[in-house]
């Protein structure tokens with residue numbers, strides 16, 4: 001847990017702007033560096049703690065979760081909001097020993113909640129920033145998927161299917177997932193031991209003809225043409241035909257489609273509140289932390305256009 005440390009000043013001290021050491025109260029707010037969100041047509045960003053029970057919350061009207069997850073082409077959303085009576089920032093204390101999980105966003109407030117202090121700021125700004133990162137979870141580190149090594153992940157597309165390698169779960173477009181072609185058998189991040197069935201110097205995950213029999217892997221579907229050559233086995237003791245150079249069937253229909261790809265999406269939403277006017281907290285910039293919400297982890301699927 002990251003401990004947030006504030007120096008609290010008595011209100012009289014703030015107004016006079018001159019206090020001796022005896023007026024400064026050291027005060028620790030033991031909130032986590034994460035926050036939650038709820039609401040539909042408006043959002044409440046909040047964090048709570050117990051012992052003693054306290055909450056920090058920010059309401060933003062006319063903002064939805066979809067809005068703040070709607071990133072641009074660079075995977076970024078950012079916006080600054082002005083605090084007001086309809087966008088207030090609150091610090092509250094409670095006499096309750098523990099706070100209920102449904103403290104906010106209830107049509108009917110929980111009658112058992114007893115607020116002992118409600119400190120509110122209706123001035124200042126809130127800055128929200130969302131950064132989306134995507135990954136193919138293919139066991140190949142993103143740095144290695146930057147095959148031309150220029151630091152730009154978007155211009156590396158080994159199979160030219162429109163999906164850059166770092167989000168392409170089938171890098172050679174052979175309809176066998178990269179992770180199933182054993183790019184890193186011992187999982188140490190060093191791909192020099194990547195599986196290379198035909199020993200042609202091109203690891204299987206980048207080799208369109210894994211057994212070197214002259215028939216492309218994705219065309220070795222002798223049994224079922226379902227964009228999965230792994231389940232086409234003519235001789236069981238030698239495994240799938242795409243890894244068996246002695247099975248090279250020219251009669252099999254060639255592939256006409258790529259398999260569906262899954263791409264995981266992780267949204268990191270951060271909130272910073274500045275220049276607010278709370279009676280109890282004197283700080284110029286408050287790092288509210290990182291949003292923890294199930295909506296920040298998604299998966300999208302795509303089937304690349306077949307050449």
Ligand SMILES: [Ca+2]
Pocket residue numbers: 157158159160161162163164165168170171
């Ligand atoms: Ca690709």
Ligand SMILES: [Ca+2]
Pocket residue numbers: 136138140145165166167168169170171178
């Ligand atoms: Ca990949």
Ligand SMILES: [Ca+2]
Pocket residue numbers: 172174176181203204205206207208209210217
């Ligand atoms: Ca391959």
Ligand SMILES: [Ca+2]
Pocket residue numbers: 211213215220241242243244245246247248
């Ligand atoms: Ca074969």
